[in-house]
Amino acid sequence: MKILCISDTHGQHRHFTDQIQSIDADVLVHAGDITAEGSFLNLKDFLTWLKAFNHIPHKVFVGGNHDRILEVEASYLATLRDLLARYNIWYLHHESITIDGVNFYGSSYSPEFMNWHFMYRRGEPAQALWDMIPQNTDVLITHTPPFGILDEVIGWGGSIRTGGNVGCRDLLDRVNLLNPMLHVFGHIHNGYGCTSGKNVKTSYVNAALLNEQYRPVNKPILVEI
Template sequence: MRIVCISDTHSKHEEIDHVPDGDLLIHAGDSLALGSLFDLEDLDDWLGGLPHRHKILIAGNHDTCCEDRAEKAQKLVTNAIYLEDSGVEIEGFKFWGSPWTPRFFDWAFNANRGPQLFEKWQRIPLDTDVLITHGPPKGILDTVITSDGREQVGCNDLFSRLSELKSLKAHIFGHIHGGYGTEVHGSDRKIRFVNASICTEQYEASNHPIVFDI
């Protein structure tokens, strides 16, 4: 299966230079700029014009309508499978999607580090093949530049949960624009990690979709 990954398009999806074809397109959240239902409908129209046989969408912290007006928002998504602490099996592979990120100001789908996020990650089925979260695990493609230097801001509890997912082949996320890229970790059991942020830290939609096969 060829998987095409994007994230953090912030309503600039039309500015993506080229979306490669594949069996499955995954959008790992922050698809919207202002979090409005109008923007979500525009995104869904765009998704409908892409050739991929399967498409998965999760929300991110900017996608406020998906939390505040959840029922209406989910009805607007007609051209992708919307996952929110839920899963789907496609061509024999099991996918799980979750929008939660560590609390930062008052964004959507925020939860406190510790017990709140731990509980969210415990919902991930142990037989998950591909995990989609909006935010990264601690220490993997999660570095931001602050006034104090470089800081890894991913979630510790998410990182810990990954070691329990014995079938995991790939983990796709975004959220940290400066962490864009892909890495493979593990020796006996290799896992591909993808930070698919399309927008840079300056919110320019100049990063390319990331493609891999499982």
């Protein structure tokens, strides 16, 4: 299965239309921060944009800390779920879907930081949240990275963050236990890229397409599992 990974488009998704049109894939995955500050119009345009990629049979996405509309207006997508399913578009809010025998699990959450959305406290709340990921997960989609893997902030925001690894330790523990084939995330823009961690079975992709200055400089990442 070929999986095309993108994340953190922040309302600039149409900048990547030609690139995505030129890539053959079975599933398009977006790992959150779809909108610019939670705009309803961004979300509506994003769904229209996804629907147009007829050459990719399935599209799966989660929200992110900037996607206010998905958190406070959850009923909007609930009413669209059947319509989106006609186009094989799936919004995973801490839930699973099986596509061609491959089990995908998606979650919009990330560790608490400032006054954003889909956030949790580190420690016991984080462990309880990630313990919900099913044992049979093949492809894990989260907005946050796991700790120490493509999660390094380098002096972003001056006094707000001074650098270092900001991913989630409890998520890393869960991934190491489950050994999924692929873990796709974003959130930390300058962590963009691919790697394998201590668990060599799992490929990790930080698919953030905008850099820390919110410029659309990165490319969608194609992975085969």
